[in-house]
Amino acid sequence: MKIRTTLLSLSFVFSVGACGGNDGDKFGAIADEVCACKDMKCVDQAEEKWDKLEKEMRDKYKDKKPDESVVKAYKAAEEKAEKCADALKGKGE
Secondary structure (H helix, E strand, C coil): CHHHHHHHHHHHHHHHCCCCCCHHHHHHHHHHHHHHCCCHHHHHHHHHHHHHHHHHHHHHHCCCCCCHHHHHHHHHHHHHHHHHHHHHHHCCC
């Protein structure tokens, strides 16, 4: 599933580095969007936002280490988004 590939690719963002007070929250907000989706088209749209945020994080914070709170928030958002997308996929979407 494309969302899983995108979510896993974010591991690269955090291994390269990212920081900032609300960056983890931004991923959480996108995960919330995925969980609110009723169809895969919606998941794909949320994924586009995730991809855009990933690029922003790479460009903005490529030389900085991630703050631990950002990494924790990212991991929680990743798990949540994957579970919600998988549940929706299980409904035949």
